[in-house]
Amino acid sequence: MRRIPWFEAVGLALLLLYPFLPGTEFAKVGEQIRTILVFCILALGLNVVVGYSGLLQLGIAAFFGIGAYLTGILTVDQFPFQTGFWWALLAATLGSGIAGLVLAAPTLRLRGDYLAIVTLGFGEVVKFAIKYFDNITNGTRALDPLPAPTPASLPLLGPLQWNDNYRAFYYLVLGFLVLVVLVLRNLEKSRLGRAWVAIREDELAATYMGIHAVRVKLSAFALGAALAGLAGALYATSLRTTGGPDSYTFNRSITVLCFLIIGGMGNIRGAILGTFLLMGYDNILTPRLDDWVQKSGSSFRFTDVKLIVFGLALILMMRFKPEGILPSRRMKEELHEEAAS
Amino acid sequence: MGFLEIRALTVRFGGLTAVSQVDLSVERGQIFSIIGPNGAGKTTVFNAITGLYQPTEGEVLFRGRSLRDPFRLGVALAAAAIGLCTAVLLALLSANVDAAWRTAIVLNYTDRGERFPIAKAWRDLRGFLWANVAAECEWNRNVRMEVKKVRGKYVVREEFRKVPLEEYDDKEVAQRRAKALYAMTVLAGSARTTVPGDGRWFLVTSANEYISFHDREDEARRQAQLLHDLQDSELVEEGGLFHLRHRGRTLATRPNAFELEDYKLEMEYAAEAAVESGRGTWLVFSEDRKTLLGVFDSREKAKARLVEVAIQSGKFLYTLKVRASKELLGKTYDPEEAEREAQKLEELLRLGEHAPLEERAGVEPDALRHEPGSSRPRRHRLFTLR
Numbered sequence: 102m103r104r105i106p107w108f109e110a111v112g113l114a115l116l117l118l119y120p121f122l123p124g125t126e127f128a129k130v131g132e133q134i135r136t137i138l139v140f141c142i143l144a145l146g147l148n149v150v151v152g153y154s155g156l157l158q159l160g161i162a163a164f165f166g167i168g169a170y171l172t173g174i175l176t177v178d179q180f181p182f183q184t185g186f187w188w189a190l191l192a193a194t195l196g197s198g199i200a201g202l203v204l205a206a207p208t209l210r211l212r213g214d215y216l217a218i219v220t221l222g223f224g225e226v227v228k229f230a231i232k233y234f235d236n237i238t239n240g241t242r243a244l245d246p247l248p249a250p251t252p253a254s255l256p257l258l259g260p261l262q263w264n265d266n267y268r269a270f271y272y273l274v275l276g277f278l279v280l281v282v283l284v285l286r287n288l289e290k291s292r293l294g295r296a297w298v299a300i301r302e303d304e305l306a307a308t309y310m311g312i313h314a315v316r317v318k319l320s321a322f323a324l325g326a327a328l329a330g331l332a333g334a335l336y337a338t339s340l341r342t343t344g345g346p347d348s349y350t351f352n353r354s355i356t357v358l359c360f361l362i363i364g365g366m367g368n369i370r371g372a373i374l375g376t377f378l379l380m381g382y383d384n385i386l387t388p389r390l391d392d393w394v395q396k397s398g399s400s401f402r403f404t405d406v407k408l409i410v411f412g413l414a415l416i417l418m419m420r421f422k423p424e425g426i427l428p429s430r431r432m433k434e435e436l437h438e439e440a441a442s
Numbered sequence: 443m444g445f446l447e448i449r450a451l452t453v454r455f456g457g458l459t460a461v462s463q464v465d466l467s468v469e470r471g472q473i474f475s476i477i478g479p480n481g482a483g484k485t486t487v488f489n490a491i492t493g494l495y496q497p498t499e500g501e502v503l504f505r506g507r508s509l510r511d512p513f514r515l516g517v518a519l520a521a522a523a524i525g526l527c528t529a530v531l532l533a534l535l536s537a538n539v540d541a542a543w544r545t546a547i548v549l550n551y552t553d554r555g556e557r558f559p560i561a562k563a564w565r566d567l568r569g570f571l572w573a574n575v576a577a578e579c580e581w582n583r584n585v586r587m588e589v590k591k592v593r594g595k596y597v598v599r600e601e602f603r604k605v606p607l608e609e610y611d612d613k614e615v616a617q618r619r620a621k622a623l624y625a626m627t628v629l630a631g632s633a634r635t636t637v638p639g640d641g642r643w644f645l646v647t648s649a650n651e652y653i654s655f656h657d658r659e660d661e662a663r664r665q666a667q668l669l670h671d672l673q674d675s676e677l678v679e680e681g682g683l684f685h686l687r688h689r690g691r692t693l694a695t696r697p698n699a700f701e702l703e704d705y706k707l708e709m710e711y712a713a714e715a716a717v718e719s720g721r722g723t724w725l726v727f728s729e730d731r732k733t734l735l736g737v738f739d740s741r742e743k744a745k746a747r748l749v750e751v752a753i754q755s756g757k758f759l760y761t762l763k764v765r766a767s768k769e770l771l772g773k774t775y776d777p778e779e780a781e782r783e784a785q786k787l788e789e790l791l792r793l794g795e796h797a798p799l800e801e802r803a804g805v806e807p808d809a810l811r812h813e814p815g816s817s818r819p820r821r822h823r824l825f826t827l828r
Binding site for chain 1: 539543547548550554558
């Protein structure tokens with residue numbers, strides 16, 4: 102029996118209808134939602150690596166940054182390339198994917214914690230490279246302004262104004278997110294997707310069943326990196342700046358990992374829900390709560406206790422629902438079996 | 443020939459023969475079982491195949507190849523290829539990606555409207571990479587000296603760049619000097635020592651920038667060695683004092699770390715001081731009058747240099763020394779008078795009276811431009827006055 106995907110249908114309908122709300126306050130929130138959508142793609146990329154294949158990757162921000170900076174380098178006026186948005190997007194996605202391959206090829210022999218340490222180190226290397234390759238990345242000043250996609254390059258969204266209106270990019274990012282979700286849904290059920298899960302569950306057993314572990318892990322790593330690069334490209338272009346090295350720190354990698362843990366590892370819906378919950382709290386709810394509290398005369402700021410709330414949420418999740426809010430069926434069974442035994 | 447072939451396999455553990463003379467052949471895709479009672483040696487055979495045990499006799503062939511000697515030509519070539527790739531990668535990294543980018547892209551790109559000169563960028567990039575690889579070789583060739591007879595004189599010159607340094611009437615003296623100069627350049631690292639006409643020893647960087655001058659050769663050599671050592675010296679605290687150490691040798695001691703850092707910076711700036719060469723009349727000195735910062739043919743240039751140094755390092759005070767010049771601080775004298783004035787000024791400076799403040803304030807901003815030869819970004823530090 103085919104289940105009607107109510108969750109997805111309602112969510113997509115709400116997201117599609119949101120930009121029709123008028124007014125500046127809604128527009129401000131809309132911009133935040135656009136950013137959240139970008140981070141959904143990033144979280145989905147990490148989900149492929151951590152959720153599906155079970156490789157702990159702590160340097161996703163590095164690939165995010167590589168995507169953003171490739172887009173920046175290829176589009177800004179400062180450099181001679183100026184390929185325009187679409188080629189840059191393609192180059193960012195492929196470039197990050199290749200960077201993922203290059204990192205993963207020698208390091209996938211490592212397992213568990215050791216792989217995590219290598220990815221963590223890679224994240225730091227990329228951050229410092231961005232900081233100190235002053236001629237390429239402008240260092241801490243960041244590359245800007247990134248030009249918006251020209252109307253001609255996207256006839257469908259042509260009449261929308263890229264510069265002063267968030268809506269064009271909102272729909273573009275939403276479109277990409279839907280595309281990524283569709284691809285991952287199909288991939289999940291494909292031979293490769295099942296191979297990822299098999300590797301996660303028991304690498305030795307999977308290898309004996311004829312799965313080429315290295316190739317499968319490499320593909321997961323590369324796909325995750327490529328999706329992160331895509332997210333980076335969209336992020337940089339939507340903000341019109343690459344944002345400087347501080348946007349691509351270890352903190353960001355961990356935050357995205359938190360989205361997955363809260364939302365539910367190995368599940369597309371979980372990853373998206375986690376991103377919306379945590380980033381929604383961080384970017385949309387806290388500023389408004391702060392305003393409200395300040396109006397009543399208190400100097401307390403929710404922004405200051407943001408990390409405490411995150412940490413508390415994580416601890417509570419780990420204690421009461423370690424599989425996340427919307428876990429994949431397999432993860433849930435696995436974790437509850439462990440709890441029972 | 444099977445996919446996996448075992449011939450006369452025997453495994454002994456000390457006196458115990460676990461497996462004796464086993465032959466078997468497995469085809470590709472075949473499911474092959476070995477059965478036998480406890481202790482028959484099934485596991486031993488398996489372990490011998492996987493390489494866990496070394497067979498005492500016999501051989502294990504996989505795809506017709508013995509697994510006992512896996513180091514073949516292919517493996518050796520692969521290892522060499524990996525090494526080569528790593529070396530190329532390291533060379534690229536050491537060539538400094540950022541500077542390469544600057545050379546190829548930033549310096550060639552002018553404006554949106556203009557066409558980007560791809561061919562030139564590629565040429566520049568190649569030149570840059572090659573220069574980096576070649577720099578090391580060139581340096582070695584550069585410092586070697588040769589003696590050549592030119593118009594009846596023996597000229598000591600650099601072997602590679604053919605820059606004439608000194609000339610002598612006597613061939614043996616010239617050869618001795620060539621040897622000494624080579625030894626000195628090797629000793630001093632990036633600092634080279636040459637003797638201009640007036641019989642004093644000047645310390646110069648490889649880009650022909652003055653560092654200091656000395657009356658005696660061994661002093662110059664010591665200074666050169668000091669500068670060389672300072673570049674990789676480390677800061678050590680001992681007995682309440684701070685020392686700059688290089689391989690256990692103390693180069694300088696100051697009561698606090700800041701002063702020591704300043705001293706090191708000072709020396710590094712001194713090593714970078716780009717000064718016009720020639721027998722200038724205007725000399726710029728460091729506060730302790732030991733380091734010559736510049737030789738200038740005009741007062742304006744000397745003053746500009748002075749202010750630049752003062753800006754670069756707050757502690758770096760200055761002295762203007764005038765030697766046998768008719769012109770002194772903008773006034774014209776006859777030679778003896780100038781000499782007297784110069785001596786008076788020198789006396790004044792020795793007593794700690796420095797050039798008045800308005801002299802520095804009067805210098806135009808464009809005179810503060812950093813010398814093009816130096817790569818260090820200019821430091822904007824306020825300088826203190828006594």
